[in-house]
Amino acid sequence: MKTRHTLPGDIERTSMSIIAAELAARGIVLPPENEAIVKRVIHTTADFDYAQTLRFTPEAAERGQAALRRGTPIVTDTNMAKAGISKPSLEKLGCTLHCFMAEPEVARMARERGITRAAVSMEYASQEYPSAILAVGNAPTALLRIAELIEAGWRPALVVGVPVGFVNVVESKEILFAACEACGVPAIAAMGRKGGSSVAAAICNALLYAAAETLDPAARGWQ
Amino acid sequence: MKTRHTLPGDIERTSMSIIAAELAARGIVLPPENEAIVKRVIHTTADFDYAQTLRFTPEAAERGQAALRRGTPIVTDTNMAKAGISKPSLEKLGCTLHCFMAEPEVARMARERGITRAAVSMEYASQEYPSAILAVGNAPTALLRIAELIEAGWRPALVVGVPVGFVNVVESKEILFAACEACGVPAIAAMGRKGGSSVAAAICNALLYAAAETLDPAARGWQ
Numbered sequence: 421m422k423t424r425h426t427l428p429g430d431i432e433r434t435s436m437s438i439i440a441a442e443l444a445a446r447g448i449v450l451p452p453e454n455e456a457i458v459k460r461v462i463h464t465t466a467d468f469d470y471a472q473t474l475r476f477t478p479e480a481a482e483r484g485q486a487a488l489r490r491g492t493p494i495v496t497d498t499n500m501a502k503a504g505i506s507k508p509s510l511e512k513l514g515c516t517l518h519c520f521m522a523e524p525e526v527a528r529m530a531r532e533r534g535i536t537r538a539a540v541s542m543e544y545a546s547q548e549y550p551s552a553i554l555a556v557g558n559a560p561t562a563l564l565r566i567a568e569l570i571e572a573g574w575r576p577a578l579v580v581g582v583p584v585g586f587v588n589v590v591e592s593k594e595i596l597f598a599a600c601e602a603c604g605v606p607a608i609a610a611m612g613r614k615g616g617s618s619v620a621a622a623i624c625n626a627l628l629y630a631a632a633e634t635l636d637p638a639a640r641g642w643q
Numbered sequence: 644m645k646t647r648h649t650l651p652g653d654i655e656r657t658s659m660s661i662i663a664a665e666l667a668a669r670g671i672v673l674p675p676e677n678e679a680i681v682k683r684v685i686h687t688t689a690d691f692d693y694a695q696t697l698r699f700t701p702e703a704a705e706r707g708q709a710a711l712r713r714g715t716p717i718v719t720d721t722n723m724a725k726a727g728i729s730k731p732s733l734e735k736l737g738c739t740l741h742c743f744m745a746e747p748e749v750a751r752m753a754r755e756r757g758i759t760r761a762a763v764s765m766e767y768a769s770q771e772y773p774s775a776i777l778a779v780g781n782a783p784t785a786l787l788r789i790a791e792l793i794e795a796g797w798r799p800a801l802v803v804g805v806p807v808g809f810v811n812v813v814e815s816k817e818i819l820f821a822a823c824e825a826c827g828v829p830a831i832a833a834m835g836r837k838g839g840s841s842v843a844a845a846i847c848n849a850l851l852y853a854a855a856e857t858l859d860p861a862a863r864g865w866q
Contacts (some may be wrong), residue, residue, distance in 0.1 A: 466812075467837065504721075564829075589689075621723070
């Protein structure tokens with residue numbers, strides 16, 4: 421093994437073949453419409469648990485891609501997820517990318533109201549980008565606030581709900597998913613404890629690559 | 644469960660108690676010097692596999708903390724890992740944080756020599772910050788180049804080697820760890836396929852928090 425490089429595309433194809441073979445060996449058959457997302461999350465984590473824990477509302481992947489083809493902005497709950505989302509793909513699709521966690525206004529409102537910055541940052545998104553795709557990889561309180569706002573009438577294009585952790589995380593994803601199902605908002609969530617900013621970014625990237633491919637098959641982005 | 648916030652410190656303490664209890668239930672006893680790092684990685688991933696896969700050269704954690712207390716810079720192989728590392732803790736310790744992946748010079752040299760940007764970015768680090776802490780969460784070729792440079796005499800303060808993936812990843816971590824052991828360079832690696840930018844950031848943060856705590860017990864950073 422040397423540092424002379426195998427092309428990133430070759431490594432990715434080999435990785436995806438290994439993932440497909442190991443899913444087959446485990447007897448796991450993924451619904452074709454969700455396959456690219458689940459495989460990309462496994463590619464990002466080397467964790468096959470996600471084949472069991474990722475949940476999708478009907479047509480969530482398709483509706484997410486369609487939103488990106490319309491140039492829908494993405495709002496994340498961490499700068500880490502923001503850093504992990506493919507800039508060339510966003511540019512190709514004309515989508516913008518935002519995280520409001522570091523806005524002084526968000527910090528001030530959170531302090532004044534005694535709620536988390538993550539919750540306030542999602543209210544901020546509902547005002548600034550009401551039809552955004554929301555990608556939440558960290559804060560259960562962001563998901564809970566999104567669920568409340570959806571019940572009050574907010575209709576984001578898609579909610580990616582994949583916080584990781586041991587406190588309030590499992591419940592927040594269940595509450596979010598139920599609210600999205602009840603209100604017809606597309607959602608993709610990693611049930612259970614696992615998730616994270618890398619997983620949120622991976623799901624957005626799988627959607628971005630698929631959306632960009634249908635614009636131009638040569639435009640596939642490699643992160 | 645409400646969006647009104649439990650203090651982040653309380654959530655973190657509860658999470659760490661749950662992790663400690665589940666480690667005990669699995670019969671896992673961590674060496675005290677590595678405990679904070681292993682627990683923080685589990686906290687970041689909700690994945691107890693890391694209790695088995697994280698490997699440390701002797702005194703790696705202690706030497707990493709000492710380096711940070713001296714203001715040693717950290718160099719990452721992705722902007723995502725860079726985004727995940729605690730800025731208040733870096734500031735408190737007077738450490739700087741760098742990622743050279745997006746430097747036009749790095750891209751140009753990688754093209755000219757037919758090697759990866761990640762490998763070139765580590766050469767760049769060896770010139771610009773020869774005594775840095777290196778945090779590699781993505782690129783096996785970065786680890787392989789680091790191993791070669793260490794064998795040629797480079798002595799970084801610590802190598803955190805935790806790429807994730809299915810191709811060349813397992814081997815790159817074994818080669819890196821062996822080179823570090825042979826040359827007396829402190830190393831922390833996640834053996835096997837798992838790892839990633841979040842894991843690289845979590846290990847750096849555990850070291851930063853511990854280093855900052857010994858400067859001032861009230862300075863513990865919460866990300």
